[in-house]
Amino acid sequence: MRVSDRISRVEYAIRDVMLHAREYQKTGREIMYLNIGDPVAFDFKTPDHIKRALSDALVNNNDYYTDSEGWMELRKSIVGKEKGKKGLELTPDDVLVTNGVSEGLDMVMGSIVEDGDQVLLPGPYYPPYSSYAKFYGGSIAEFGIHADGTPNLDDIRKKITPKSKAICIINPNNPTGEVFDSKSLRSIVDIAAENDLYIICDEIYDEIVFDEKFDGIGAVAKDTPVVLLNGFSKTYLMTGLRCGYVCMNSNSRQLDPLRQNIFKLARVRIASNFPVQIAANAALHGPQDHLPKMVQKLKNRRDLVYSRLNEIEGLECTKPKGAFYMFPRIDLKNKWNNDLEFVIELLNSTGVLTVHGSGFGSMGTGHFRIVYLPQEAILNKSMDKIEKFIKDKH
Ligand SMILES: Cc1ncc(COP(=O)(O)O)c(C=O)c1O
Structure with a gap:
């Protein structure tokens, strides 16, 4: 068939x-x-206190369907990290908890990409970015990275067409391990703003940076349409547990339609795993050693x-x-x-x-x-x- x-x-x-x-x-x-x-x-x-929170959740019968948007306690804790520590303007209503960043990316691409749209990706990129863009009818264009690891801004400008919908940033990047500094992030944010493009930024490796301080996109987002993807797989060693989230910049009025619609997709798949959300909340509040x-x-x-x-x-x-x-x-x-x-x-x-x-x-x-x-x-x-x-x- x-x-x-x-x-x-x-x-x-x-x-x-x-x-x-x-x-x-x-x-x-x-x-x-x-x-x-x-x-x-x-x-x-996986740190012991996270595993304990997961098993306690089951023992205490917290294994029912929770809110589609995500468990409120966890959404508040995510605001604590992404706004409190990293500077992205957020309320819990701007946060959607997903079964991993992968599901969040699927929902974001599914909510914004239409047939014929183009999505800009760093070259090289983590493959699901291209797969989901294409799955939803889009095409991709790769922008170059200079030898010193900074994005080629002229190349980004050159690749933007009337069909462009979003610029994606993966910071730190998979597969290269490149990290964009805040000056580069600010420049990309400005280019996206000038061209009415979404900025989809994946910071799943935000705590795994070796030689310098990591600056997230939140600190330079201002009122631009920044959609931040992050999760627990890598930094909290919870790969198989599947928990991630989507954050939509509170200050961006351009994101209001996405904010009003993406939760519909969340409702269709009912909810993400509740015991794992309890464990993720313990991850954010527990020891970080x-x-x-x-x-x-x-x-x-x-x-x-x-x-x-x-x-x-x-x-x-x-x-x-x-x-x-x-x-x-x-x-x-x-x-x-x-x-x-x-x-x-x-x-x-x-x-x-x-x-x-x-x-x-x-x-x-x-x-x-x-x-x-x-x-x-x-x-x-x-x-x-x-x-x-x-x-x-x-
Ligand atoms: C850049 C990036 N985003 C997302 C993921 C997948 O994240 P999750 O396990 O939360 O679905 C990976 C996994 O390798 C990754 O490298």
Whole structure:
């Protein structure tokens, strides 16, 4: 039977490479998973007080449907973080709690993108941004990033057309770990305001920044149509629990139609997981001491992988400032036809599973993405294998 045309536009390279991994697994050989950004699958575990809040919620029978917009206590706590600490003007009525940032992104794109619209994304970008834009009938344009990690503002201006609807920012970015400073954010906000565009900003890695202070979009949003996406998967180590949120700048009158309509989508899917919302609230109010420990551990792993990769002839990468990804450029020469071939051959020869850069958009072409969440011994072993694989290839 027929399926919709729109479903064929959806891609998710990060999980698509798993199909090749499954084939490899059948050979019984060991796989080193450097492909999925799930810290909880490695030696980063959900803090105990969050797990306790979740199990207490069940024991206390707090596992019924809650408000579609999200549990009010949690919405207030989210305002505490995003307004109180990061400066975005908000009330609880501007907050929608979702089953992960992924669902929030789906609802935002579904609420604003119409057939023929164009959405601007940083090149390279996290794939669901393109998948959802296309699923809802839109197209995407990528804007470039300068070598120093700042956005190419001229390129953004050049790519805006009468069909443009939104500029997306992923800060820190997946897959590059780039972090935009507040001057860059202010410039993008100004460009969006001049052109009546939504600004969709994903700050899911806001606490995972290594060398500098993180400035969110909230502090520069003023009265512009900033829609902030954030969640608990990464900073609170709650990937499998699925909790995120959408915040709509209170000061923006241009966001009023979205504010009035997005909650309809929330009602259609009834509510997000109530016990998990209770755990997320405990995450925001409880001890935060896992954060500096996690960031230090990740920084050590970043430094290890960065220096190992740059020692390999034929690879080159910049030092990520946040998140937990490295995005080396491959000197393909005549050895591989493209980055996908490189990644599949690397898997089949060594068991090291990474993701091809072109899966993150055309500006990712010729790169591959490494997740540096595993322990040092595994990272070193993987780097040895990558080094030998490239050296031995004729
Ligand atoms: C930039 C970005 N946004 C969103 C997500 C997914 O978030 P969630 O687990 O809250 O759906 C990821 C996961 O890798 C991500 O890298």
